[in-house]
Amino acid sequence: MGAGAVTCLMFVVVALNAIAAAAGLALFAVAIWVAVDGYKLYPISGVSGKDDIFAAAWIAIFTGFAFFLTCIFGIFAALKRSRALMLVYLIIMFIIFLFECASAITAATNRDYLVGNSNFVKKQMLQYYGQDSTQGKQITQTWNRVMEQVECCGADSPEDWMLYNSTLKQIYPTYNWPLSCCKRLSTFELQNPAGCKVGLTSTLFTKGCFNYIESVLSRYTWAVSWYGFSVLMLVVSLDVF
Amino acid sequence: MLNLLFILGILCPLNLAEIEIRLLDPKIDGVLASRFPNSFLLGLPDCSVYGNKSAELLYTELPSNENKTKSFIVPSCSVTRLGLLLQNLKNGTTYNMQYKIAGSNDTSANLTMATTNVIDFQQIDSGLPARSGAMVVITVILSVAMAALLIGLIVVLFSS
Numbered sequence A: 001m002g003a004g005a006v007t008c009l010m011f012v013v014v015a016l017n018a019i020a021a022a023a024g025l026a027l028f029a030v031a032i033w034v035a036v037d038g039y040k041l042y043p044i045s046g047v048s049g050k051d052d053i054f055a056a057a058w059i060a061i062f063t064g065f066a067f068f069l070t071c072i073f074g075i076f077a078a079l080k081r082s083r084a085l086m087l088v089y090l091i092i093m094f095i096i097f098l099f100e101c102a103s104a105i106t107a108a109t110n111r112d113y114l115v116g117n118s119n120f121v122k123k124q125m126l127q128y129y130g131q132d133s134t135q136g137k138q139i140t141q142t143w144n145r146v147m148e149q150v151e152c153c154g155a156d157s158p159e160d161w162m163l164y165n166s167t168l169k170q171i172y173p174t175y176n177w178p179l180s181c182c183k184r185l186s187t188f189e190l191q192n193p194a195g196c197k198v199g200l201t202s203t204l205f206t207k208g209c210f211n212y213i214e215s216v217l218s219r220y221t222w223a224v225s226w227y228g229f230s231v232l233m234l235v236v237s238l239d240v241f
Numbered sequence B: 001m002l003n004l005l006f007i008l009g010i011l012c013p014l015n016l017a018e019i020e021i022r023l024l025d026p027k028i029d030g031v032l033a034s035r036f037p038n039s040f041l042l043g044l045p046d047c048s049v050y051g052n053k054s055a056e057l058l059y060t061e062l063p064s065n066e067n068k069t070k071s072f073i074v075p076s077c078s079v080t081r082l083g084l085l086l087q088n089l090k091n092g093t094t095y096n097m098q099y100k101i102a103g104s105n106d107t108s109a110n111l112t113m114a115t116t117n118v119i120d121f122q123q124i125d126s127g128l129p130a131r132s133g134a135m136v137v138i139t140v141i142l143s144v145a146m147a148a149l150l151i152g153l154i155v156v157l158f159s160s
Helices: A002-036 A042-046 A052-080 A083-115 A119-128 A134-150 A159-163 A167-171 A193-198 A210-240 B002-011 B133-159
Strands: B040-042 B054-061 B066-073 B084-086 B094-101 B111-114
Touching (some): A002 A210, A210 B133, B054 B084
16 A cells, blocks of 8 residues: 555656646747747847846846756655755755745836836937937837838837837938838839828838737736746646645 | 898998818818828818919917918819928917918908927836736746645655
């Protein structure tokens, strides 16, 4: 009876370790996806120094891979039935748990700071768009790409450019909003330059870009933070056994 | 009496009618706005009556009473007309505007409008907005789990 229960327990431990190893590897892959930044929105967080979402992704890369290796070591330790090895396994798991906790919490908090409301993104756009510094160039490039691909203008709407003063207005006083806000033909020429300058709503994009930016950064955060959280819960249940 | 007024009305020549002056309306004319911090977007004089004639827009900045003029040619009806963009104004200032056709006495009424004020972008408060539920949940549950694991680890260590 005792031997049967121990075998059953060992089987459960090995199975859970295998699942946790696979989950750790998946966390590793997802964190690489976030760090690569396929949507190329890194400058929005990087320019103001608040790129903790990407820092959390880097930590998750290492913890994901470490989970994978440690779980394989755990399978080995369970099969060997060595108490010392199991203790080492538990201590290493705890340390990795701490790092992954830090990563998940950092990503969730930083996301709230960046895209909780549109103020941060709006202020950064007004300050850096069109500026001649390295940060200005990065922000200008990022915003131009977003405005042209997503067909939007400004953070909440083109009115942002009219309600507030901006670096762009100081450098080019005759333009009320950037040229990337104007609709273009498939040949990339402006559809109606005079109409766009004057504000004809059929010639420029009227929706704001904040929704898109918020959805991308949230997607990155949920990948690192919630997936990390679920892996951690799996590890906790594993350690209870 | 009424008959007299009717006869007088018929005898009055038509060219004493005023030129219409107005700001474009976002709902009717399909523009984003017509009052900007440094410019106004005005409707042009009627193209069927004044097309291809040269005209002037006289505008006065109200507190200082500086008079300025902007000359332009009223586009004909065959061209799509957008509006007249009056630029290089100061923000938050009131202006008096009036159209006048060159070489005649046709004028419009006075239009008094103020440009909008701008808010400095540095005033935008970009601090942390409210903490979201996700942040609180993740932090609380992970802290509790961390404490439980630590206790479990200590128990296992000291029971061996």
